[in-house]
Amino acid sequence: MKYGYVLLLALGLWQVPVLGNYWQQRVEYRMEVNMDEENHRFSGYQHLRYFNYSPDTLFKVYYHLYFNAFMPGSAMDIRSRQMPDPDRRIGSRIAALKTYEQGYQRIRGIRQNGQEVAWEVRGTIMEVILLEPLLPGMATVLEMDFEAQVPLQIRRCGRFNAEGIDYSMAQWYPKMAEYDEDGWHLDPYVSREFYGVWGSFDVKITIDSSYVVASTGYLKNPREVGHGYCQADKWKRKPGRDITWHFVADSIHDFAWAADPDYVHTHIQMPNGPLLRFFHVANDTFTDSWEKLPELTANGFNYLSTRFGKYPYGQYSVVQAGDGGMEYPMATFITGRRYLGSLFGVVMHEAAHSWYQLILGTNEARHHWMDEGFTNYAGNVTFHKVMYPNGKGNPHERSMASYLHAQAEFDILEPLCTHADHFVTNAGYGNAAYSKGELFLVQLEYVVGEAAFNRTMKDYFNKWGFRHPRPEDFLRIAENRSGLILDWFLEYWIHSTKHIDYAVVGLKRTQGKSYVVLERKGPMPMPVEVVVLSKTGDEYRYYVPLDLMQGSKGGMAGTAPAWMWVAPRYELEVAVPKHKIASVYLDFKGKVADIDPANDRLD
Ligand SMILES: [Zn+2]
Incomplete structure (x- = not known):
């Protein structure tokens, strides 16, 4: 059954994600947006096919309208001003936004299967009352017309980031909230985390032809847009004339894009991996970083794929945008004025989020x-x-x-x-x-x-x-x-x-046997690995499993009887006579977060 599921997925026929008792919803978005670069606004049309694979009948659905967070008095604004240690990128900047700098998503109309439905917006959450209840196993079509203003960049998304990128378009569209076995997840956006519905995206972005667009998904019309997506493309750039960029992707749960007229766009095709795309704005100080980044990134993807599972998409884009580093499906937004170590470090973190x-x-x-x-x-x-x-x-x-x-x-x-x-x-x-x-x-x-x-x-x-x-x-x-x-x-x-703190507290000899006396001083129990060094320079290793594990890890020499979690002390019988022991230490360094390393050793 698992194999069949994976096969369907590979064929792009992933329609019925029911596995045993597990279920999840599915979305299929089709969106068209038209940018008004002068006013930093856009109008959008969204056609969403929403599949209810839950066992429940849904009478309402909910969307996130993330841009609404960038208005004075929003939950993000108040939260930021109330926290003892606010994120400096936010601070009280939202409260200071002028009308034309704020962000919003305004809904002009929603239809279910062609019929107008009622909705209500509360901050970044929108509730939609369905005309026809959505039965288990059924799908419905929700169409929406909306308008949005791209906020000045405060956090993650927005216009004119600190490095001058025009548009960092994350959290930009009305996004169906996730419904799972715990119900709806409707966290007002306060700048932190995301949770989205799996599905497909088909997005058409119409924007002045001087812009280069970097995006989640695969570009369907490279010949029309040029800009490094196809070979001979110089003649395509004609400011004042719009182009429509068409991107598609499946098996993802969000969609982000960025646009700037000055993007330098390069790419490399990995032999056994994705096509890696890089978008950055030239800056003499950091030319070297961006020149060396592609090869390092390819090496990183190779390692990640080998060690943690093969990267399943055919493409990944590293995009200079946003306000630090943020992961999106098939792409990341990072700030780009960085020396190589920092640049590659942030790219690897965000890539690992894939x-x-x-x-x-x-x-x-x-x-x-x-x-x-x-x-x-x-x-x-x-x-x-x-x-x-x-x-x-x-x-x-x-x-x-x-x-x-x-x-x-x-x-x-x-x-x-x-x-x-x-x-x-x-x-x-x-x-x-x-x-x-x-x-x-x-x-x-x-x-x-x-x-x-x-x-x-x-x-x-x-x-x-x-x-x-x-x-x-x-x-x-x-x-x-x-x-x-x-x-x-x-x-x-x-x-x-609760923390971990183990100690070596002494040596003991009774009835011809030698013992190392160990103590659990912190509340959290762990298995313990002990090294005994003899005065003749020999090393003896011991392993004390924890009784709660009901076993011990494989391949361990010197496995001793389990330490009962209820017992604060443990006497470990060792082969070296007490008087021949030079030192004893717990082999925790770099592996166990013992809060007091000083008592981990006895010399
Ligand atoms: Zn992260």
Whole structure:
């Protein structure tokens, strides 16, 4: 059944995404937009075929109107001004926007199967009352006429970003909200995370022919637009005359595009991978970065595909746009005035999001750590592999340091299961989603072992690609692959802020046997790996599984009886006589986030 599903998907015939008890909705968008570059507005027509694969009859549907966040008094504006540590890109900038600088999406009319329907807009959320209830297994057509004003760039999308890119068009269209087994997900947009419905997009953008458009999806009419999409194209550029760009894509859950007259557009075709496109505005200081970026990016895609599952689309675009780095299907918006290390670093992070969120479409508001944390893991490993092929250093060092620092110094930590929008501070969110999220995988690798971990990541991709996985879905795969029980790990690391602190507290000798005495000082239990160094310079390794695992990871020498999680102390019998032991240490460095490394060693 799984094979059939994948086959359908590969053939683009993905219509019935029902698998066992799992279901998900589907969208098929057709959109046409007309840019008015003078006023930074556009008019749009949207034809949406919406498939209800849920077991429920729907009487209403909801859309996100993200541009409405860029109006004084919006939820994003108030949230930003209330936070103790606001994102500096937002701050109180929304409150200061003049009418012509604000963003909005205004609905002119909505029809269901050709009949006018009623709607109501509340901030960034729009409710539409269906004329005909949508029964399980049925589809309906919703047509919409809308107008929008592109806000001055405040966060992610907008006009005139800090590097002078004219249009960064993310969150630009009325977007159907996701309905899943938990119901509707209608988070007012406060600048953080996204969750979208899987489906197809067919988008026609009409804009002055002087603009180069970079976009999600495949361009259908390269000969008409030129601009590096086809060979002989110089004659196509005629300011004052419009061109329509036509993009299509399937098996994605969002669509972004950017436009600027000064884009330099280059591309390389990877032999066993996607066509990589690059769009940037020439800047002498950073020419070298952008010249070297394509080859590094290709190496990165190769590694990501080999290690985490093959990139399934035929194209990926790196676009200078937006306000830092943000992932979209088949594309990223990044700021481009960066030296090579920084430029490639941000591209690898955003590219790794193609795996974590854009293919494995977790609800990133609820499970942000499966989005940012997993991406940090994959992006950092890949960056490291490509930049330092000889493997120096630990790619996860920064996340480890930043988590330990936050755990020790700040009162900002909240459990990772906190909804992304509802963290008290931005710092607390960042620490949870990015650092602690990355450490979830780093420590999982330690708990289950490298081989089981790598197989878990591949299985996760194959089983949950183009769907909406949850934490338990991932964990179940890790359990199957390792043969270990892991619910405790999720419970402690995700559902609490309990920390890890183990210590080597002494040596002991009774009845002719020698022991290393270990103590669990922190509340979170873990399996423990111990190294004993003898005075003659020999090294002895021991492994103490945790009883909650109901087993131990494979390939470990010196496996001792399991440590009961309820017991704070453990006496580990060792082969070296007490008087011959030079030192003992816990093999945690870079693998386990033990908050007090000082007591991990006894000399
Ligand atoms: Zn990210």
